Structure formats: C-alpha cells, structure tokens
Amino acid sequence: MFRLASILTVAFTAAAYAEDVPSTQPGDREYSPYPRQDFPNQVYFGDTHLHTSYSADAGMIGNVLGPDEAYRFAKGEVVTSSTGVEARLRRPLDFLVIADHAENLGLAPLLSAKDATLLSTEFGQQLNAAVEAGDPVGAWSIWSQAKSTGTDPLADYQEIYQTAWSNITSAAEVHNQPGLFTALIGFEWTSNPQRNNLHRNVIFNGGKEGADKIIPFSNFDSFDPEDLWAWMEQTEETTGQKLLAIPHNGNLSNGLMFDEVRLSGEPFDVEYFKQRAKWEPIYEITQMKGDGEAHPMLSPDDEFADFETWDKGQLGPEPKTPEMLPREYARAALRRGLGYEAETGTNPFKFGVIGSTDAHTSLSTVGEDNFFGKVAAVEPTADPIRFEEVVGGIGGDESVAQYAWQTSASGLAAVWARENTREAIWDAFARKEVYATTGPHMRVRVFAGYEFDVTDLPRADFAAYGYENGVPMGADLPADSDGRSPRFLIRALRDPDGANLDRIQIVKGWLSSDGTTSERVYDVACGGRELVNAACDGPVGNTVDVENASWTNDIGQAILAGYWEDPNFDPTQNAFYYVRVLAIPTPRWTAYDAKVFGTEIPDEAPRSIQERAYTSPIWYTPEG
Incomplete structure (x- = not known):
C-alpha cells in the first residue's frame, strides 16, 4: 500500500509541476522510439467492390440484403443470406466500400418500400405491377429492356436516386468506426459500350455530409471515362472531398480497357495521360470474374500466368480475338506505359494493384471454403445452377460462355497505413502502397x-x-x-x-x-x-x-x-x-x-x- 501511495504521489506531483521542472534527460536522447515514427506500420484488408440490393442487377434478381447487412457481415457478424443460409466470415474485414451501380440506384429496395416518387412514374408502375403479380422475372425483363436502350427511364426523377444514395451514405456513417472499421463511401460507374466492360469504382475520402451534395455519375450520363474524370474534378470542388476511380475487369473489355486510342477513337495526348494517371492510381487486378494480372499468350515463359483465366469474350455475346489481349491485362499495360513515359514524360498506366470481390450478394466472401458466389442465385446449393449458370458471354453461344464454376473466390485489397480510417486508407490507395490477394x-x-x-x-x-x-x-x-x-x-x-x-x-x-x-x-x-x-x-x-x-x-x-x-x-x-x-x-x-x-x-x-x-x-x- 505504501508503494502504491508513493507512486501516485510522484505521478500527481510530476503532473502538477511538469511545466516548471527541467528535463533530466542527457542531451537530446529519449527512451521512447515511437512518438515521431510516421511510416505505415499496419496492413488492413478489405473489399472495395461489393454490391447490395441497391444495385439493380442484384436486388432485381434475388438479393434482399441492403447496406446495413453488408457492413454487419464485413464486421464479423452472422448474417442470413438472401437464400436463407447463415453466413459469417472466418475473420472480419478492416474496411469495406459498398460500390452499388449508379444506374437506377436503389431501384429494388425502393420498389419494395413502395416509394411514392418511384410509383408515380410509368416505369415504376410497370415494375410494381409485375412484382404484385408474383412475376419477378417479368420485372427483371422490364428493367433490363429499359436499360438496354441507354436512356434512363427515371431521368426526370433524380430525387429517387438522391433518396437511395442518402440511404447508402447513412449506413456508411453508422458503421464507420475510426480505428476499428472503415466504411468508405463509393459507387460503381458501369460504362458498358457495346457490352464491353469499362467499369470503374469511384471512392470518396470523406463522409456523408459532402457525398450527399451529389448524385452518382452513371453510364446514362456518359460511357466515356474522360467524362467521368471531368465529373470527378467538379465533384471534388462541390463536396470538398477527394475522389479516385478504380477500373476492373479489362479481361472483359474486348481490348478497350488499356486501348491505344481514346474511346472516341481520337489519338492519345499528354493531357489524356495526365488525367488518367491522376484519377486512376490503382487497378483491381483480381476478382470474381477472373484474374487480370497476365495471360499465357502474352507471357508464354511464365508458368503461373494461366490463373483463373476468363478470355472468351466480353459481358455480352461478342467473342474475343487474340489482338485484343495485349490491351486487357495489367502486366501488358504496365509494359506499354514505360514506352509512353519515355516518349512523353507521363505514364497513364502507372497504377498500383488491389483485389476485391464484385460480389452481388451483399456478402464479401473470398474463402474457398466459404464462397457464396457472384449472385444470389448461385449461393451455396446442390442445384446444378451453382456450377452451370452462364455468368459471362451472356446471350452468346458456347464459344463465349463463361460458367459459374469459373467464378473465382477472389479477392481482397491490402493497404499499408498507420491507422484504420477513411483518410489513411484512401491516402494509401492514392500513393499506391497497396497490394492484391486472391483471398488469403x-x-x-x-x-x-x-x-x-x-x-x-x-x-x-x-x-x-x-x-x-x-x-x-x-x-x-x-x-x-x-x-x-x-x-x-x-x-x-x-x-x-x-x-x-x-x-x-x-x-x-x-x-x-x-x-x-x-x-x-x-x-x-x-x-x-x-x-x-x-x-x-x-x-x-x-x-x-x-x-x-x-x-x-x-x-x-x-x-x-x-x-x-x-x-x-x-x-x-x-x-x-x-x-x-x-x-x-x-x-x-x-x-x-x-x-x-x-x-x-x-x-x-x-x-x-x-x-x-x-x-x-x-x-x-x-x-x-
């Protein structure tokens, strides 16, 4: 007791006179080595590409789990999947980006909630009639046909998207716990010219207050990445936040992801190189729709290049040809970027790499022994659909079809940072101090x-x-x-x-x-x-x-x-x-x-x- 009292007396005395007592340390030496250490000393694992029921191509085909369930699952809680199966991660994630598609954002849950604005539209009434008649496939068909026109049937009702976006950002605020779990705000811009994949996930470095000042940019606004970059620049001014974009699945772009010309067909120039390098510092190199590091035809001396390869075509029925491959894979793009830099001083393909899932189940599962599939229909089941569903080359013949058994249980983004916060993780993305894993x-x-x-x-x-x-x-x-x-x-x-x-x-x-x-x-x-x-x-x-x-x-x-x-x-x-x-x-x-x-x-x-x-x-x- 005397010992404890003495310690407390010394502690309180030191606190009271700290400003008056000179340091007794010899010279400039100090015992503690860490107060001024500022390099990244922790690795955090997360997913920057998860879809919930707020994505039309998830919510309209069976996913009933929203952002709240997605965050709770990522944080390690037991969640019941859309098919009624209890699911849980072996180890929680450190961060998550819910990247729901901007196109018709929130359509399914707002339809389910009988949103008044949505049901006041002819499009909403058609969808609701199909749902009320017990015909979800018919509702899906109505939505799919409308999307294929390239014209947004809800273009005059932006408040619908504002409601959905606000729900998503609110969930992020509720679940964001600085130092423990990071809920980054983002969305997916689903550019799909002629059904070639040019998708990007857009990620904000801040919170709801700034993000709610905008409505996500969609492919109804433009298919062209340059228009997305211009929108991002304006959005930074509007929101006071920083943004970056993460491309993915060049393997399904049929040569467009790392093309040798602009999407318009016009030649590259230095300004294009600078804009791409600025807004797209990282690339999603591995995910459920195949691995994008290398291809055996491009790297014949690499015995490990043929890994989870999807190389038959695009998202739709158009087949792939060999000359497209060099413009689809990360290693080939990194090589070509060296030439651009030597010629112009700027490298548009100077990107870091991460992995993520692209799961449309609200469940970020990448364990081979805990894989819940790409969409709700192929969650764990003995039904042959689990292996046989066509998930790529849709609408084409056998030569372009990619089947559910080819789907990869992948991947994760790993980030070196000092703390688990929005700012620290976003900054790690921006400086490219990140890496990809296929799940472990x-x-x-x-x-x-x-x-x-x-x-x-x-x-x-x-x-x-x-x-x-x-x-x-x-x-x-x-x-x-x-x-x-x-x-x-x-x-x-x-x-x-x-x-x-x-x-x-x-x-x-x-x-x-x-x-x-x-x-x-x-x-x-x-x-x-x-x-x-x-x-x-x-x-x-x-x-x-x-x-x-x-x-x-x-x-x-x-x-x-x-x-x-x-x-x-x-x-x-x-x-x-x-x-x-x-x-x-x-x-x-x-x-x-x-x-x-x-x-x-x-x-x-x-x-x-x-x-x-x-x-x-x-x-x-x-x-x-």
Whole structure:
C-alpha cells in the first residue's frame, strides 16, 4: 500500500509541476522510439467492390440484403443470406466500400418500400405491377429492356436516386468506426459500350455530409471515362472531398480497357495521360470474374500466368480475338506505359494493384471454403445452377460462355497505413502502397534501394530501415548517381489460418532502346527447396485431397524472405518491378462444394488452386 501511495504521489506531483521542472534527460536522447515514427506500420484488408440490393442487377434478381447487412457481415457478424443460409466470415474485414451501380440506384429496395416518387412514374408502375403479380422475372425483363436502350427511364426523377444514395451514405456513417472499421463511401460507374466492360469504382475520402451534395455519375450520363474524370474534378470542388476511380475487369473489355486510342477513337495526348494517371492510381487486378494480372499468350515463359483465366469474350455475346489481349491485362499495360513515359514524360498506366470481390450478394466472401458466389442465385446449393449458370458471354453461344464454376473466390485489397480510417486508407490507395490477394490474408512487404544487402533481411527494424534507405511498393525509385543496380528486400507471411507459401517472385518489365518492351519472372525465395539459377528447384508439391477437400502444411514455409539484385540492370532503361507471392496448392471452392453437397465437379473445372498476392510495382526511370 505504501508503494502504491508513493507512486501516485510522484505521478500527481510530476503532473502538477511538469511545466516548471527541467528535463533530466542527457542531451537530446529519449527512451521512447515511437512518438515521431510516421511510416505505415499496419496492413488492413478489405473489399472495395461489393454490391447490395441497391444495385439493380442484384436486388432485381434475388438479393434482399441492403447496406446495413453488408457492413454487419464485413464486421464479423452472422448474417442470413438472401437464400436463407447463415453466413459469417472466418475473420472480419478492416474496411469495406459498398460500390452499388449508379444506374437506377436503389431501384429494388425502393420498389419494395413502395416509394411514392418511384410509383408515380410509368416505369415504376410497370415494375410494381409485375412484382404484385408474383412475376419477378417479368420485372427483371422490364428493367433490363429499359436499360438496354441507354436512356434512363427515371431521368426526370433524380430525387429517387438522391433518396437511395442518402440511404447508402447513412449506413456508411453508422458503421464507420475510426480505428476499428472503415466504411468508405463509393459507387460503381458501369460504362458498358457495346457490352464491353469499362467499369470503374469511384471512392470518396470523406463522409456523408459532402457525398450527399451529389448524385452518382452513371453510364446514362456518359460511357466515356474522360467524362467521368471531368465529373470527378467538379465533384471534388462541390463536396470538398477527394475522389479516385478504380477500373476492373479489362479481361472483359474486348481490348478497350488499356486501348491505344481514346474511346472516341481520337489519338492519345499528354493531357489524356495526365488525367488518367491522376484519377486512376490503382487497378483491381483480381476478382470474381477472373484474374487480370497476365495471360499465357502474352507471357508464354511464365508458368503461373494461366490463373483463373476468363478470355472468351466480353459481358455480352461478342467473342474475343487474340489482338485484343495485349490491351486487357495489367502486366501488358504496365509494359506499354514505360514506352509512353519515355516518349512523353507521363505514364497513364502507372497504377498500383488491389483485389476485391464484385460480389452481388451483399456478402464479401473470398474463402474457398466459404464462397457464396457472384449472385444470389448461385449461393451455396446442390442445384446444378451453382456450377452451370452462364455468368459471362451472356446471350452468346458456347464459344463465349463463361460458367459459374469459373467464378473465382477472389479477392481482397491490402493497404499499408498507420491507422484504420477513411483518410489513411484512401491516402494509401492514392500513393499506391497497396497490394492484391486472391483471398488469403497474406502479409507482404517490399522495399527497393541501392544500399540494401542480404544481411538486412533479418533486421528487427526491417520496415523502418526500408523506408529510411529505400522506397516501398507503389513508389518511384530514383536513378542512382553511380548507376548501381536496384536491390530489393522482401518479406512474406502466410495467412495465419491458411496455407504455407510456395515462393516469392519478382516480375520485371523493361523498355529497350528500340522501343520494344520485355518481361521476366525471377524466383527470389522458395519454400522448402533450393534456389538454383533464379528458379526454385522443382515444384513445391501438392497435398490436396480433393475427395475430402483437405490439405496439409507439410510443404512450403510459413514465412519467406528474399534479397534480390537485378542481374540484368541497364541504367538507361525504364523498368518496373513487382512481387508475386504464391501459396501451396489448396482445395478450390468447387472441391468444397463437391464434398458438402455431393455434386459432380465439371471435368474442366479446377479442383485445387494456388492462391497468390500481387504487390503494386516499383518504377525505375533513368535520369534525364
């Protein structure tokens, strides 16, 4: 008791006379090392692309869960899905963007609520009559036909969209808990010229008060990304907030996402390059409608390029042709961006990368053993629709059809930041210090510099040293005055509840003096094998038991670290480098379904998968 009283007396005395007592610290030294530390020291996982019943192509086809249920699910609560199945995440998310389609925003829930303004319109009355008659398919058909005209049937009733938007932003305010969970406000602009995918998710850095000053920009306003960017610039002035846009699914754009001309067909110019680089700092590289990192035809020497590939066509019936592929995949776009920068000083394709879901179920589920599908109709069930529903190439023949079994249980956005707040996470997107995973909560860090050495890998102050002596993912590495080769420090940690790691790789792209670009994939660290001539000595193996949908961590390693110096560096060449981390094989969601429901997996469907992470690149630009 005497001891506690003495401590309290000292504490109160120190507080009372703190301003009068001089410091007794020797010189400028202080004991606590962290008060002035300001580099990003936490990784947060989230989804920037989730649809609720407020998206017409979700709410009109069976999704009855709104923003409130979506947030509660993301925060770890048990939620009953639209088909009556209890669902829960193994581990809650840290942040979420509800990115409902701007086109006819809130149509289904407002119809269900008998919104007076909606029912005063002829369009609303037609939809309501079909619903009242017990014909939801008919209601869907009415909406779909109206949308296909390209003219908004509710254009004169903007208050309908204002009501829906206000409901969405209100839910974000209720669920946003700075430091614990971040509800970023956003929407999806669903540009779809000739049914080619040019979609973008638009994200605000602030709250409801500013966001409610606008109504989301839709494809009824324009199909052209340049018009979206102009709207975003005006919206920043109107709302006092910052905005950015995240493109996705270039693999379904039939060559338009990373085209060589404007959407209008006019040639690029420097102003276009600057606007694209400004408004679109990151790209959604992996999600449910396929992986967009690379394609085996574009990267024939990359044995892991053919991953969850959707390459038959677009969202509609138009088939894809081989010459479209270079304008659809992230790695090819990053390569072409090097040439643009060398020629004009500006790189329109200097983007970081994230993953997200594009789920239309209000449930952000990316676990292979907990996959609730793309839309409500294909939530977990023994019904063949779970595998057989056509979800891409809709309206076309077998040559363009993409089936539900091809849907990926992917992905997540990983963000390096100091705190879990709207501002900190948005700023990480803007500076590209982010990475993508196909679902697992892998932790990945990479630094590039000229002073690093292999002995720096085990440092206790790995991050602090990396920031002090190099640059992180998403950054530019200045040229070295002595022309030295870049050196990289990489650490990767498996998902705590997931599979061991197979390998760490660095993907390099560079621009030669003749204007051509090249690429190469280097293995940097291998789980359980030796590294021989920049390649792992054989495959990692496969412990997957498909019949039991099980696997073991007897292969690979939980933690991998790698030091790498570019052996073919030319200081005169523009280049980029990004890290790809592969996990050991695990059962795919199709295998879990077969075990649970006793369903037969289609012959062509994968039974196992190697989950992965992709970091944002680090770019090297020569002096001058």
